[in-house]
Amino acid sequence: MMQSKLKSVPPKPTPGAQTGAEKPSVNRRPVLQVEGVDKVYANGTVALKGADMTVREGEFVSLLGPSGCGKSTLLRIMAGLGDVSAGQMRWWEQGYDVVGDTGRKLAFVFQNATLMPWARVRKNVRLPLDLDHSSRPDDVEKSIDEALSMVGLSQFQHAFPRELSGGMQMRASIARALTTQPNLLLMDEPFGALDEMTRNKLNDDVLALWQARNWTVVFVTHSVYEAVYLSNRVVVMAARPGRIVDEITIDQPYPRLPDFRVSTEFAGYCRQVSQALERASALGEEASI
């Protein structure tokens, strides 16, 4: 049974009581399926142990956990960067090879803007289109214009990255991800280095784009507030070995306006997620003793 996402009366958060059957997203097609994935780096670090999770079409999922718990590792595996040591990773119920050739496009946003310092903003933004001809839309220039205006950088397209503030560089990085018109967006602590005002603004921007574009988003963060504000679902991870220990559904309607940040529901979810995170951190501490 499909429920509207825009429920007028949000239910009270009830810790630990998630029966997936009621959630609207559960009938949708899985985009990412992580099945029993282990990742052991060459130096012996067990970055992931038995990770299991599914991300369905249109979901906004956050990965939350203490630093070093394998969030980036998991996200990179989701992007097809680096092999898994055990288990498997499926994209759209298929192997990785299919991605890119069938209109299933993923985009990745890193913690720092990762722009080419020698290229102007516009050239940076068009990079994916220059590299991957299969993902070229019919009208390249128009799609770049659109991406730039979506992040509000149209006037700065001829600037060099160093001429932009940190927040604007991050926007350029997001615009670069948008040019290919992706349907899966992977973001690794994209706003971690920004001040809170900029971060809140960009959070709202990403949410608006997510709704407008019907993306699937996996968002790595170490901020409880950010995770609760943005996501349908928060996946909590623990360290040593990196693993998934909890999952909290944020059953709140979209669009989530800044008011949501000061609502009692928001506070309730934040407490619930914080507790889960504390338990996860405690697990990690135990393991390291």
Next chain:
Amino acid sequence: MKQPLIKSERFVQIAAPLGVGVLFLLFWEIMVIALDMPRYILPGPSAIGASLFADWPTLFRSLMITVQITLLAFAISVVLGVLISLVFIQSRWIEISLFPYAVLMQVTPVVAIAPLIIIWVDDTTWALTICAVIIAIFPVISNTTLGLRSVDPNLLSLFRMYRTSRWQELIRLRIPSALPYFFGGLRISSGLALIGAVVAEFVAGTGGARAGLAYLILQSGFTLRIPRMFAALLLIALTGIVLFALMVWLSDRVLRNWHESALKVEH
């Protein structure tokens, strides 16, 4: 906008060393006169200036030969050095196997190899050029290789994610990333090419029509024409400064749009 000249950073940067130089020359001239120094031991700046003027045709001919060898060696070092770097980055194995030989070439004093090269290579100009290349090529190889490897790993991931070919990766990512390092290598290499050209000529001792500045210094020593020796020395130093300034100018021009931090690495 108008500020006193003395407060302008640029003015001070030029005027201060210039002032020191003038004072030094004055002191030199005065000491030579005061101590009644013989010219064949230490000529004063005025005597050197006079020689520069009087011996100009000889000096200029030698200068052109030294400059020619220097530029030829520098050009070969750049082209060959870049090609070797491109080979090095193809695989760790190639680099691991060959790099020690590049170091070996670098650490062996060129004066020790020069006699061999002069025996093997008939044409003196080429023999000297090869010696200079042996000295000048190493900074190009090591800096360019380092630059081609020091790519932002996240950018590299991005390129991999879009399944970019190695060629595209080289053109769009590695070469631009390497440019600041490459220019750093050029600066060092240009100076070394000149040193190589001079040192090799000392060893070769070529005379006649193909005599460069080094030979002129040797010959002036034998004949005790010390002012001419100083004049030749001055020309070598000036050539080095001009080369260096040229490289700084070139790299500033090309890297103007680079991130400041990337530029600072080299200064």
